[in-house]
Structures are given as C-alpha cells and as structure tokens.
Amino acid sequence: MTIQQIKYFLILANELHFWRSAEKTFISQSSLSRQIQSLEQELGVQLFERDKRNVKLTDAGKFLKEKYAVLIEELDQYHRHAKKLTKVYLDRYQ
Amino acid sequence: MTIQQIKYFLILANELHFWRSAEKTFISQSSLSRQIQSLEQELGVQLFERDKRNVKLTDAGKFLKEKYAVLIEELDQYHRHAKKLTKVYLDRYQ
C-alpha cells in the first residue's frame, strides 16, 4: 500500500469518474482502475460501487476519504518540517 | 513511498541496528538498508547517521519517528473500522 494509491483514491473519491480522475492523476484510466482495485483488495474493503455508468463511494469509502484526507495533509506537513530540521542539522554538523 | 517503508523505518528507529531490525522486519539486512536509503532519498531527508559502527537518529529522524508512530496507529484503526462498515454494507445491500 502506497501513499500514491491513497492520493489516487482521494482524487477519484472527489471526482467519482475514472477518466477525469486519470487526467488529474497523470496516469491512464486503466492504471487508475487497477490501482484502486489493488487498494481495495489489500484493504479487504470495497471503496466504490461501480454500476458501469456510475461510480459512487461505499460507506467505508466515505469514511476513509475523510480520514485519509486529514492524514495525507498531516504527512505533508511533517515532511516539510523534517526538511527544515535537516537544514538546521546540516548547518550545525557539516 | 509505502506504508511498509514507514514500518521498516519505525522498527529501525527503535532498534538502531540493521541486523536486528532485518530479523524483525523479515527481510534481509541488505533490503532493509536499501529501503531506508530509498525512503531518505524520496523525502530528501537524512533519517539516520551511520558511522559504520553506530546507527542513530538525526533530529529529523527523531521527529518523524514520533509522528509516523501515531499515524500508522491511526491508519490501522481506520482500516479496522472500514472493515466493520463493509460488513454492515454487505449485510444491507447484498
């Protein structure tokens, strides 16, 4: 399970449309489809209902959308902060 | 960047020893070494100082150790909860 897959999921969860989401993720519709399937399989959780014409979030999908959004935001903050610490560290010791 | 890499990092951050950590992660010392390098490279942040005889956390490493530990714990909770929702969902609609 990758951070990238979670980001793909978040985009699809907002767009609810594979083609449009594929454009936003800069991968093909086919790759996106398989990444989402692979995420669902690894979680053992169905995230979307696809009835060939429509994509919508399941209850679990809605839940994870909210949680993942916060989590990814925090992750990015932490990484930015860690980068700052690295600079301080390099100034001090190298 | 994968969840697995973060888990590897957390184990090494506790053990501060590649060989012992490799045993706990169930991969080889060599793979672990490369996974950590790859994580550091992707983050653009040095997480450990290795002076050939010792492994210790940098300031950024210490910071991320704390943050990642919480985050991985939350992630597991969310996944357990999502699984429960899936069961309710299946009972209702299938």
Add this chain to the structure above:
DNA sequence: TAAAAATACTCCATAGGTATTTTAT
C-alpha cells in the same frame, strides 16, 4: 580479525502504457 552497513548482481513482482472488451444508455 570481527562486526556491521553498503553495494553488485540477479530474479521476480508489479506499476504503467496501449489496445481491446464489456456493458449500459
């Protein structure tokens, strides 16, 4: 010399692409 991390080399799994198929409108 021994202990410990990094690197070289190989193999296999998987991410991604294009093309095609399936299905509902």
Add this chain to the structure above:
DNA sequence: ATAAAATACCTATGGAGTATTTTTA
C-alpha cells in the same frame, strides 16, 4: 453508437535475495 469501466498483454522499474566489499573498533 457512445461513454465509461475493466481486462489482456507488454515493458520497465524496483523490491527482495545472496554474495561481496568496505570500514572501523
């Protein structure tokens, strides 16, 4: 017929292993 998701097939990248090298106590 069109739109949209899934699947088949192929290639390239990267994760994992074993063996080896490097480095320092």
